[in-house]
Amino acid sequence: MILADLQSRLRIALTNTLVEEWTLFTPTTGTSRPSARTIAFHLGWYLRQTVERTWSVDSEYDRSGMVLEQAVQFDGDTRHVPDLIVHQRGLLGPEHNLLLAHVSVDEASGPDDVPELSSAQALQRRFGYRYAMLLDLRLHVEGRRASVTPYWQWATLEKGAESPEPVAVYTPRVLAEITERARRAGD
Structure with missing residues (x-):
């Protein structure tokens, strides 16, 4: 699958997550913000519907049972693992490992x-x-109103980073339309 195709499928999955699960993002669901794991679960749920059945969509699938060595842990001492992966279970190599993704909800987490x-x-x-x-x-979140402004950054195994900085997932007009649909669906 080429990058543009995967990005399109992820954009569809993210749109569905925002519209169908908007109450996750709104302050009416409680006092705490949704966790990255929760959002990644829903994103994976909707992504599963857009990729071929030969791919598995999982979170933190540890096929080897090994402890990640320091060289491959995110940020040295902090152990971050991907929130979402798309792969073919039990098989190794780029032809069987399509995507690893990390989701962050906001800057409040630091x-x-x-x-x-x-x-x-x-x-x-x-x-x-x-x-x-x-x-x-x-x-x-401001008062009882929530907003999201998703940005993403991609890397390919062959070329590395696709952009030096994160880029907006949606144009402002498209994001406004999606947010309005989400709010109407959540009411």
Whole structure:
């Protein structure tokens, strides 16, 4: 699968997550923000519907049972693992490992909780994932109103980083339309 195709499928899955699961993001669901794991689960749920059945969509699938050595852990001492992976279970190599993704909800959790792309690329190279993605939802809550401004950054196994900085997932107009649909669905 080429990068543009995978990005399109992830954009569809993210749109479905935002619209169908909007109550996860709104302050009416409680006082705490949704965890990256929770959002990744829903993103994976909707991504599963867009990829061929030959791919498995999992979170933190440890096929080897090994402890990650320091060289492949995100950010040295902090052990970040991908929130979502798309792969063929039990098989190794880039032809069987499509995507590893890390999701962050907002900056409130602190910069130490969000790995750099170079850290994600260490895992990407170690396990042979064709693509690595960092998705930052940039959730902002003001009063009873929530907003997200998703940005992502991609790397390919062959070329490395696709952009020096994260880029917006949606244009402002498209994001406004999605947010309005999500709010209507959540009411």
